[in-house]
Structures are given as C-alpha cells and as structure tokens.
Amino acid sequence: MSQGESFTFYTYSRANRDGDRWAYTGIPDVFFHEEDETREALRELRRDVESDPEDTWPPMQLEKIETLPISRESIFALLNDGVGSFIKSYEIIDIID
Structure with a gap:
C-alpha cells in the first residue's frame, strides 16, 4: 500500500510537563491548522483563566507537530495506540508565560 502525505498541525499544552507528552490525561488535546489560530486560542484561554x-496562568507551550504519512498502518496505530504513535516530529515553538 502506498504512503499518503504528512500534515502539519499546531496545539498547546502546559509547559514543563513530566512524562509522555502524548499520554492520555482525560483532557483531550485540541489541534489547529495554523499557528496564528493556536495563539489566539491561547490568548482566549489566558483571558478566561x-x-x-x-x-x-501556568506557562503554556505552543507546539508544532507533523504527522506520519497517511497509510493503513499509521491510521491503525493512531486508533489503537493514540496520538503519540501518529506523530513524526514534534517541536515546541514558543512558551507563553
């Protein structure tokens, strides 16, 4: 089966988290198409807090992720093992204090 394309998304989480970044915490991650919309969501969250x-306000990190190429195997891993198994690369691009 041929590999599909990878995608880049943005998200955020608490800075300085211990353990596996993609471990299930009971609070779902929210993903965005663009860095700007992620920053706006963080600004709104900060205003609310x-x-x-x-x-x-706890320091939050703005994150850029790239998925594995879409394939039957990568979707299978996503469904069975969670988001962490579907991440090709992960980068913290800013800390919002």
Whole structure:
C-alpha cells in the first residue's frame, strides 16, 4: 500500500510537563491548522483563566507537530495506540508565560 502525505498541525499544552507528552490525561488535546489560530486560542484561554482571581496562568507551550504519512498502518496505530504513535516530529515553538 502506498504512503499518503504528512500534515502539519499546531496545539498547546502546559509547559514543563513530566512524562509522555502524548499520554492520555482525560483532557483531550485540541489541534489547529495554523499557528496564528493556536495563539489566539491561547490568548482566549489566558483571558478566561486570569478573569478568575483564584486561578493563576501556568506557562503554556505552543507546539508544532507533523504527522506520519497517511497509510493503513499509521491510521491503525493512531486508533489503537493514540496520538503519540501518529506523530513524526514534534517541536515546541514558543512558551507563553
């Protein structure tokens, strides 16, 4: 079976997380097509967090990911093993304090 193309997406998570970045935490990751829309989502999240005087903003990292080429095998791994098995490359491109 031939390989399909890879895709680049953006997401964010808490900075300085311990353990496997792609481990299931009960909170789903949200992915975006563009870096700018990811930054805007983080700005909105920060406004929401900072509007509650009892909450503090934790540093968040803006991340760029590239998927494996689409194939039967890579989709099978995604479904059975989770997002981490579908990531070809991962880069932290900014920390939002």
